[in-house]
Amino acid sequence: MGSNNRTILIVIAIILVGLIFIGKLFMLQVVDPSYKFSAESNTQRKLTEFAARGLIYDRNKNLVVANQATYDIMIVPREVTPFDSTKFCNLLGIDKKHLDRLFANVEYNIQRRRISTFQPSLFFKQLSAEKHTILQEHLYKFPGFFTRRRTVRKYEYPNAAHILGYVTEVNDAMIERDSYYRAGDYAGISGIENTYEKELRGEKGARYILVDVHGREKGSLRGGRMDSAAIAGKDLTISIDIDLQAYGEKIMQNKTGAIVALEPSSGEILSMVSSPTYDPSLLIGRNRSENFPVLAHDTLSPLLNRATMSSYPPGSTFKVLMALMALEEDVLDPSQRYSCIGAYYAPGVRVSCRPHYNPVNLVSSIANSCNSHFCEIFRNVIDNPKYASPSEGLSKWREYLLSYGLGERPGSDLFNETSGFLPNSYYYDRIYNNVWGSLTVLSLGIGQGEVLTTPLQMANVAATIANRGYYYTPRIIKDIEGVTIPDKFNIRHYSNVDSAHYEPVIEGMEQSILGDFGSTARIAQIPGISVCGKTGTSQNPHGENHSVFIAFAPKEDPEIAIAVFVENAGSGSSVAAPIASLIIEQYLNSEIHYTRRWVEERMLNLNINEKIAESENRVEQE
Amino acid sequence: MKRSRSKIKGTDWFTVILYLLLVTFGWMNILAANIEPNAPVSFDFSTEYTKQLIWIGISFLTIGVIYLIDSKFYAAFAGMFYIITTVMLIMVIFVGVEINAAKAWFEIAGMRFQPIELAKVSTSLMIAHTLSRTQFSFTKLQNILIAFAIIIIPLLITILQNDLGSGLVLLAIVITFFREGLSPFFIIAGIIAIIIFILTMIIPNHLIILALTAAFIIALLFYKQIKSALISLLIIAISYSLVTQVFYNDATEMSNNIGVITGIAAASLFIAARVFLKRQSHLIIYIIMLWGSIGFTYTADYIFEEMLGAYQQNRIMVMIGLKDDPHGAGYNVNQSKIAIGSGGVQGKGFMEGTQTKFDFVPEQTTDFIFCTVGEEWGFIGTSAVIIAFITLLLRLIYLSERQYSSFSRIYGYSVVSILFFHIIVNIGMTIGLAPVIGIPLPFFSYGGSALWGFTILLFIFLKLDTNRAELLR
Structure with missing residues (x-):
């Protein structure tokens, strides 16, 4: 009867799959060096590259809505070591109480498993460009912190508020509705910013970097092959004069x-x-x-x-x-x-x-x-x-x-x-x-x-x-x-x-x-x-x-x-x-x-x- | 009393130990993926590892229940089980909760349960019951259709639940059919059908049909019909040129398709005439197969282009890897490979992983639990897990082959088929060798109903094995 031959065929197929998997894992874990960075000295970090929102012009090509840079301060809780908190407060322009509140918040989120101690999370939002310049010089004294550039809107005219609408951080309901958004992203909530949100928002990118225990960047992961650049949003011309x-x-x-x-x-x-x-x-x-x-x-x-x-x-x-x-x-x-x-x-x-x-x-x-x-x-x-x-x-x-x-x-x-x-x-x-x-x-x-x-x-x-x-x-x-x-x-x-x-x-x-x-x-x-x-x-x-x-x-x-x-x-x-x-x-x-x-x-x-x-x-x- | 002790004695302890090792190691990895230095281990009911521990307990209790029931019961009530689980599968569409767009879960008192897990068991029993009847034979077309219907019905319902991934598992039972005498022709035809379906998405239809025709002509050559082959080729080439260049005078999608079809039709008529004159009736089957595949190509294309929505098309494209989706499936695989690769030979050590914490690898305790193994236990750990799984499968085949009753043997092979499919797809997707279909790794993945379902699946077989010398039907 052919059954025995067929049994042998099935057994061979199973063993073959096992060998192929072990072979692939051997390549991945032992041979290929590009995935290897030791857990003690380096960690990988994914940085989101935010896309600049599209600009808005009026019918006569006057720039009506532009972008300006601000900086978010990010924290990797596990890497934070004791630091000079007075100095830090001064640099951020906040008082000690505010700083304590920020840390209490981080603590709370870790307990609730909302954030990881290994991965960067938002610590302080929207630091102005001027303050950022000064902070940047001192940042090495504060391991576990780094900054991330973002853009917010800049209005060239004090007018047309109802037409333009406004941009703000997405809420949970929006994240639920559209998988593009992650907590902390911005989106148009009303006006033209909302109607043409898909066109204006562009496409986020991602950058993978390696950092050492002191949070210093050690170059990009796998030569940047996995990075994707952010694509800026499309510019709009509106019919308003x-x-x-x-x-x-x-x-x-x-x-x-x-x-x-x-x-x-x-x-x-x-x-x-x-x-x-x-x-x-x-x-x-x-x-x-x-x-x-x-x-x-x-x-x-x-x-x-x-x-x-x-x-x-x-x-x-x-x-x-x-x-x-x-x-x-x-x-x-x-x-x-x-x-x-x-x-x-x-x-x-x-x-x-x-x-x-x-x-x-x-x-x-x-x-x-x-x-x-x-x-x-x-x-x-x-x-x-x-x-x-x-x-x-x-x-x-x-x-x-x-x-x-x-x-x-x-x-x-x-x-x-x-x-x-x-x-x-x-x-x-x-x-x-x-x-x-x-x-x-x-x-x-x-x-x-x-x-x-x-x-x-x-x-x-x-x-x-x-x-x-x-x-x-x-x-x-x-x-x-x-x-x-x-x-x-x-x-x-x-x-x-x-x-x-x-x-x-x-x-x-x-x-x-x-x-x-x-x-x-x-x-x-x-x-x-x-x-x-x-x-x-x-x-x-x-x-x-x-x-x-x-x-x-x-x-x-x-x-x-x-x-x-x-x-x-x-x-x-x-x-x-x-x-x-x-x-x-x-x-x-x-x-x-x-x-x-x-x-x-x-x-x-x-x-x-x-x-x-x-x-x-x-x-x-x- | 003596009888039941002998039952336990008759159990294949080798398999039980493998099962316990896999479950324990799986739970350790779920624990490791959840532990944070700043948030200590706490056994409250919100943590995944506590919930999983409860499910492990439930599974152990269930094993006891399975052993209390007489083996004959499983054979006798296979049809009833099958109907009950089918009804449950339909019910969940209406009263179930929706998770990741799939309506496939019942929720009772905070515990979620996926009826497809039980359907795997009942379908296997039903297949064993049907195939073990003495009058059943894979040489009768009607019997083949019945066997396939048993696995296709639950599969179709999972499509309605938008949970096709879980349902596809049932197709693995074709391996059992093969063991029980299904002609390899069906398996080859199935593989060709899948390949054609995928090809319709990437290359124009007329090229697929030309490729099929080339296969047909090669088949003619194989039968030493060199003259027929060459004349057919000539007829096709001339008809195609006439239609596209003279009649339509350009090469559009439409003229290409019509040109190719006209050519093949003319060539088929020629072969048919030859068959009639020279009485070479074996060639007829090839012509029928050729036209069957042509029909299938257009049907598949029509289903994909016209009947599926853009969203579903996209999901299929991403699933079979034709489309890159850096924020979706593609991202997961990349992250998963990094996590596994970073483990090196020895791994970073238990609970020392950094990549499989929180949301770096999505679904890391369910579909991507193998990443944690890779990161924390390295190549040593991953190859050990694979060897353990392969050993389990081979052991189950050995056990199946020693059954006196074909019911038990067929059920055993169905268990092997289902586990094998899960292992190939789950581990395969984490290392980038299989498409990302969200199905769990048996005994490892977080998720109570999956663990429970796999336990029932396996231990019903071990129970049947204790009666291996008896005839069950």
Whole structure:
């Protein structure tokens, strides 16, 4: 029988494997000298080479975010011998108590088996380059310690904090999620640092060295064959114009609110101001632990990016959207005249209007922001005989607004976005117990009531009108070194309104600036530039109205579209419109015309936050 | 009473002593890898060496239980065991805890337990039970399929657990099949299939097919079919040139593939015609094999490219060493080789290792425990461990061959196969000779359920061996 032969074959195979293994181990442990270094005199040490994060440039190639060197002090506990602790404290710039705390921490981690006494662990974080130079000369007196170079961010401008975001040490949850990170690594936590973390962080490297008992480097392990160099992160170019950003932040000082300016032809964000803001340098390295709680507890929430995270009623800026959908639905004749009698009256309802010439047609009703006419328009849309019920009309209304990107997250590359809110019929069924009609929800027609939008969304609406019917998803990225930007930013999103219907609306927006008495935004006139805009005054149950303005310019071939929201600043024409016009003028002309210096002056000096604080104090005293 | 004493007397003490030596030495290395000069030895339940000690105790108790049960029981209830462990394997997908992305562990009162460890035992028993039936024969295709199904079913479930590494071990039982009469053709075909599967990842399909065709033509030459071989070659060359150069007029992946296939199809028709005319029917089997391998090549390629996600593709590539992953598997092997190499001839001494402390070598007490042996005990220690393992395997083969009942023999060979696979892969990966598949070193690695499973696996055989003169089925 063949079984015996087969048994012998199996036995031979087993013995052969044993011989091969012993042979390989003989090579590894006895013959090959490269693995051999005696345990008494040398130990091997793995040093992580950190990659420098990618740099960030603005659209004009100004360097916005760079890197600066700091040094971590590392400890190999087993190699530490008694040393002059006073001297050591002086070199580090800390007191004896702090040093004791650091050592207690090391001790604790050894007991908990978090760190090894044989391998380097972080002892002291982020020593400045100057202190490091001095320490380096004395380091030989402190065996068991060595330094490791790292880079932290350096901000060239005190601006754009919300856009850039910040970098900080990774936490346990992040290490769990992404195996790239090790404790002590840095990662972008918010803003563009977070969105493009994978591109910015680069690739860590490793260096293996041999050190003697005194911690002195004795050359690289196996001739450096196992080392891998760190690969620096990719540089980013962002679409922000940093000078315009700085100008916007200066104008918005002492006010609460947001500005978003877009390039309509690409969706690139030219400037995005959220006020109050902070200097991004406050959150670098060691400063972060001191400054972050201060910012986080500030009642004005400077850490909140209002441009994408706050939603406000759009106020009368919403009327342009009402006009566009009414034209598309064919329930509005642009030449038809409507007589406003100072308010809109319907059974049980009165919506007051502002003083203006009468009667109005579509163009002048936009220019004058006539509430009465738009109540009429809104009712025509909702109660359109084409649709069986107001609830169907409302669905149609909602569909139009969705096509402008309202009611959902814009999907930009900004770190945090909120979707705003568009009520649907289900929502009103619940509130009004299924009994409601166009009159019940009339305030929607003039941008009040339940509808909520973010400044970014409204800037996008302005861009869509500027483009006569389409927009690109807003984005902050302009170029990534060696990588193409995601395809989703190159897709045109068309609104549900035919491009032919935009002209009368744009005409109205132009007249709101150029028109005569009654026009709402005459303060936004810029010599030599045809600006089209629409004011809004967004009612706010908690206090003074918010001032809102959307605009684009020039009328033909628009280069900038903008939305400005200023909280508790009153009417759109008083604050938001002049601010928007200054931003537009600054961007297109790079300077403010001398006839408009007074506008600039007034906006710079306007301190709304103080006014509100005073009024609140007064309330409290009463 | 007399009976049970004679049972213990009938035990193969040589194997038991080897087992005790391996377990003890393994535990010493787990201890050494965990000890820090500043953190003294403490036997609280959080330390690995204490937990392992408890599992060693549990294993010893289990040996007692195994010896109390009658040998006939293992043969009679093999099918039941197999079903129970299969159900456990499926259950763990739903109620198990996830470790290293694999859902393969039950957790009961803080103790983790991997059902695949028991499945190794039950699969071996099931194989022994099936193969030892008198009507079973490896010459019948149906029987071959049944035998393979028994090992493939648990294997497929481990894929669902994302723990393929542990399941692959079962394939080692093919060694037992070989001993019991499986034609070497299947083993060779299996190896070729694995090679083709790996090749599909690195070289274009049409080159693999050309290589297969070359093998086919060599086979023709072997049968002195020189004329057929040369004509086939000519047909293939002409068809290929016509398709790629004239019809497609460029050499793309698509035209290359179609060109090669057309050529082989034409050549096959030619051979088929010859077979028909000259009645050389033995050539038909080669044509079928050739087309079978071609089909397999495209299927394997399709499975790899289309059905697996990028992450799984990457894992496979790293696992078989086609892709370097300095922060993952590649890093481990490098560190492991350094640790072993640094041990030299004599090693650094017990507990004196520096490279196998804490996280320098990852998984150092589980999958990479052999590093600690290498570093602290040097070449003397590593070669001693390997000799001990080889001796154990050879001893088990000797014991298997002396069994009267084929049930015991087949089970013994399955134990040998499983242990052999673990040893090859585990030690092989630490010295860079095998791909990094995370499976433990028997009796050595930290991990209770593995030690427990190996103990059961081994001692059921030693128990069967005490009844070696009886017929069990």
